């Protein structure tokens with residue numbers, strides 16, 4: 001299901017995963033003030049993202065079929081997010097970014113509001129898990145690009161790219177995709193439409209998030 005949607009929406013998917021901000025990191029031309037903007041804004045995003053993932057854990061737990069492996073995968077993602085918060089706390093001072101000074105920008109606020117809407121108990125598990133997969137997969141694909149052979153990623157940004165471009169994170173994204181596909185297979189047409197729309201909204205928000213980082217840089 002997901003592969004079909006990615007083919008159908010390849011233009012926006014490419015826009016999200018090969019954004020000029022990411023291509024700038026990969027070719028070494030990124031404006032470092034844009035990187036700092038992204039860093040601070042992403043810290044705020046991740047703080048809002050954690051309760052969203054927690055809400056999906058609850059949805060998985062409430063599923064009638066055996067979703068204990070789903071729960072393990074989602075829980076492993078939450079453990080990584082715990083590490084991610086520590087990473088932001090150690091990375092930001094290196095760039096002179098003060099966590100307490102960061103003010104969320106509009107694209108970030110819009111994205112966080114979207115996550116909050118998806119946290120509602122009325123939102124079905126297959127819709128929410130599709131969105132979770134898409135959010136993580138965009139970062140995985142984007143940052144993995146900066147680690148490919150021939151990339152000229154600046155040395156001081158390589159660790160950032162490793163965080164989401166590493167093999168373990170790719171496997172986590174693959175597991176989320178499998179879970180989403182398994183639930184979408186059993187879903188009604190109405191639910192499929194909702195999940196496809198959620199995927200599209202994620203891709204749009206991701207593009208806006210990269211745009212915001214570049215514009216303020």
Ligand SMILES: Cc1ncc(CN)c(N)n1
Nearest residue numbers: 042045046135136139209
């Ligand atoms: C905007 C955004 N999208 C995705 C991720 C990956 N967790 C993130 N940190 N920030």
